[in-house]
Amino acid sequence: MANKIVGSLDAGPHRFAIIVSRFSDLITERLAAGARDALRRHGAGEGNITEVWVPGAWELPLAVETVAAQKSCDAIIAIGCVIRGSTPHFEYVAGEATKGVAQVSQRHGIPVALGILTTDTLEQAIERAGSKAGNKGVDAAVAAIEMVNLLAQLRK
Ligand code: INI
Numbered sequence: 333m334a335n336k337i338v339g340s341l342d343a344g345p346h347r348f349a350i351i352v353s354r355f356s357d358l359i360t361e362r363l364a365a366g367a368r369d370a371l372r373r374h375g376a377g378e379g380n381i382t383e384v385w386v387p388g389a390w391e392l393p394l395a396v397e398t399v400a401a402q403k404s405c406d407a408i409i410a411i412g413c414v415i416r417g418s419t420p421h422f423e424y425v426a427g428e429a430t431k432g433v434a435q436v437s438q439r440h441g442i443p444v445a446l447g448i449l450t451t452d453t454l455e456q457a458i459e460r461a462g463s464k465a466g467n468k469g470v471d472a473a474v475a476a477i478e479m480v481n482l483l484a485q486l487r488k
Pocket of ligand 1: 353355356387388389390391412413414415425
């Protein structure tokens with residue numbers, strides 16, 4: 333039978349950084365709260381969760397890069413909200429933010445979970461920040477936990 337390798341959802345002793353964009357903090361506060369709550373529920377110690385705030389999604393890649401380079405955490409959760417309807421330069425902000433954090437993940441070999449909402453409307457963002465479409469901050473935190481455990485196994 334095939335050898336199946338899957339990361340567990342035990343946050344254990346791992347260290348996490350939640351890096352949050354303040355722009356649209358009506359939404360990002362909820363996403364960050366969801367991420368914090370998910371980490372705690374999966375067993376992360378309070379002292380192993382660091383939260384860093386940046387002005388907007390554009391600034392996320394640099395902060396994620398700086399935290400990753402310090403090697404002071406095992407996984408990062410990037411949180412932001414870019415809404416097309418009110419952002420003429422939506423494509424640039426959303427594109428650079430998402431591409432930038434993905435590049436950091438690959439460059440440093442550290443999981444960077446994508447909790448950046450890119451939506452057409454504020455209503456769609458609200459739906460994904462703790463209402464009818466769940467909370468994408470929770471989903472990102474759970475993905476970070478799974479990936480950190482998966483990588484630990486793959487690197488054994
Ligand atoms: N930043 C966001 O995170 N979301 C947005 O929707 C947004 N809009 O609408 O412009 C936004 N802009 C700010 C940007 O991220 C930078 O903080 C700013 O340009 C300063 O560098």
